[in-house]
Amino acid sequence: MNRSAAKYARRSHGSRALSDVLAVFAAMSLLVLAGAPTASAAPDAAGGGQGRVDQRTYSASTGENDYLVYVPKDWKESDELPLYVNLHGCGTTAEQMMNASEVNAVADRERFLVAYPDNGGECWRAVVGDPASTTRGGGGDADIVAGITRETSSAYNVDTDRVYLMGGSSGAFQASATAAAYPDLYAALGLIAGGGYGTDFLTCQNMSDADAPLLAPQAVAQMGPRAHVMPFFTIGGTLDVLGEQPAPGGCVRRAYLEWLATNNLLKPGTDGDTFRDDPASTVSGQVPDGYAWTREMARGRDGCQISERWIVDGMGHAWPGGTTDPEYAGTFNDPKGPDTAAESWRFFEQFSLSGGRTDCGG
Numbered sequence: 001m002n003r004s005a006a007k008y009a010r011r012s013h014g015s016r017a018l019s020d021v022l023a024v025f026a027a028m029s030l031l032v033l034a035g036a037p038t039a040s041a042a043p044d045a046a047g048g049g050q051g052r053v054d055q056r057t058y059s060a061s062t063g064e065n066d067y068l069v070y071v072p073k074d075w076k077e078s079d080e081l082p083l084y085v086n087l088h089g090c091g092t093t094a095e096q097m098m099n100a101s102e103v104n105a106v107a108d109r110e111r112f113l114v115a116y117p118d119n120g121g122e123c124w125r126a127v128v129g130d131p132a133s134t135t136r137g138g139g140g141d142a143d144i145v146a147g148i149t150r151e152t153s154s155a156y157n158v159d160t161d162r163v164y165l166m167g168g169s170s171g172a173f174q175a176s177a178t179a180a181a182y183p184d185l186y187a188a189l190g191l192i193a194g195g196g197y198g199t200d201f202l203t204c205q206n207m208s209d210a211d212a213p214l215l216a217p218q219a220v221a222q223m224g225p226r227a228h229v230m231p232f233f234t235i236g237g238t239l240d241v242l243g244e245q246p247a248p249g250g251c252v253r254r255a256y257l258e259w260l261a262t263n264n265l266l267k268p269g270t271d272g273d274t275f276r277d278d279p280a281s282t283v284s285g286q287v288p289d290g291y292a293w294t295r296e297m298a299r300g301r302d303g304c305q306i307s308e309r310w311i312v313d314g315m316g317h318a319w320p321g322g323t324t325d326p327e328y329a330g331t332f333n334d335p336k337g338p339d340t341a342a343e344s345w346r347f348f349e350q351f352s353l354s355g356g357r358t359d360c361g362g
Contacts (some may be wrong), residue, residue: 048323049104051075056155058117058148062139067148068094069156070104070114082112082162084345085149085186086271087124089169092332093340094118097168100332102322103341110345112162115152117145121235124167124174129200132171134177141174142181149185164348166190166233168319169242173201176255179230180222188231188351189259190344193243193317197222199263204251205241212254217305220265229266232259233347234307235313235340237291244311256309260298263306276307290336308347312337331344 013267046053051073058065075081084107088097094116098104107114116256119190125133125141132140144167153160165186167175195204195217196212218293220227236243236252243252261325263271281297312320320337329335 010032016079046070047098047100047104049073049108049109050103051104053098055200056151058151060144060147062144065144065148066094066118066120067152068098068116068118069152070098070107070116070258072104072107072111072113075113077157079111080157080159082164082349083115083152083156083158084112084348085115085117085145085152085163085165087117087165087167087171087174089167089171090123090127091121093121096328096332097319099325100328101319102323103345106232106341108344110349112345113156113158115148117148119144123170126173126177127170127194128199128291129198129203133174134181134197136181136224138181142178145174145178146182146185149182160185160192161352161354162187162349163353164190164344166192166344167194167276168192169194169202170318172242172252172255173199176219176259180219182226183223183228183230184226184353187196187353188348190233190234190348191252191255192319192340193236193240193252194255195251196258198258199251199254200314201242201251204254205249207254207256208247208281209250209254211340212257213257216265218263219258219262220344223266227266227308228353229263230259230261231306231347231351232256233310233344234259235310235320235343237311237312237317237320237336237337238335239314240317242317243315253309256307260307267300269301274301283304285338287338288337291320291334291338293338305350308343310338310343 048098051071054069057066098116103114132138134141165175172191176197179186200216234252234256240245241249263275267274275298278299280299286292292313294311298307299305315337318334321339322333326333
């Protein structure tokens with residue numbers, strides 16, 4: 001894909017009114033994670049992959065959104081592959097998210113498709129708690145992300161039992177909102193440096209960890225009759241207010257606590273929580289020439305894993321891991337962090353909407 005020619009824009013009929021949020025995010029140096037398919041890109045421009053990138057446009061009453069679909073090497077129309085939906089953050093594009101995160105390289109190796117929704121470099125509106133963007137049928141960004149997911153699934157013969165949603169920064173807020181509004185589309189959820197359902201970028205920084213589970217009933221109510229236990233993956237740096245920074249801050253930590261509480265409401269135990277942190281599963285490691293990290297897990301009483309929480313010591317607001325290309329590294333991602341693309345896929349692939357290899361996702 002010719003970078004100079006790639007202009008992914010959102011053409012909306014509604015008002016965005018997010019200039020103040022964008023200014024705040026820029027000042028904080030926050031994460032900019034960042035019909036028939038139209039073929040695309042040269043292999044060396046495909047975010048570390050050797051397949052192709054298709055540029056598509058989703059049209060709805062909300063307007064039009066361009067988006068990218070990564071098609072892994074040797075894909076055939078008869079293939080029925082999983083789908084990884086990857087939401088960028090404020091101030092970036094789908095192409096920048098793709099090239100920074102290098103999820104495509106994992107997609108080649110593990111055989112899945114990747115969709116990159118785009119909104120022209122603006123924040124996804126769940127980050128400011130926009131009601132239309134956090135509800136099913138509200139006409140906002142949750143509907144747009146769900147629509148792109150459905151359109152991609154239809155156009156590429158996706159295995160709809162194995163669709164996963166990841167988001168970073170404002171994309172993480174939107175991923176939480178979309179997973180709650182459309183749980184019937186997603187088998188598992190991933191969040192990088194962003195908040196849970198019902199929070200915005202200010203409230204998640206200022207609430208306490210004890211308050212986070214109190215938002216779980218809102219998520220359950222939004223999921224409604226389509227609700228299912230939602231496996232979830234979180235990762236954030238200890239120097240990031242939207243990540244794992246100690247108070248004030250810690251949005252992704254509170255998202256973890258909220259989603260754990262949400263799953264416990266959806267599958268309550270008879271004498272306490274069904275899903276609990278499992279200290280025996282906690283491991284720590286070190287990226288060579290990079291950051292130390294800790295990985296925690298929660299499991300059901302049967303030992304079934306439901307979550308992973310990654311804490312990256314000393315990292316700021318960035319997609320952990322990814323490219324070393326100086327055009328992206330340091331702005332859109334931090335290659336000194338763990339390989340989020342590979343680790344998130346390793347987590348996601350355990351789960352399916354119908355229950356998969358475990359009973360956690362059913």
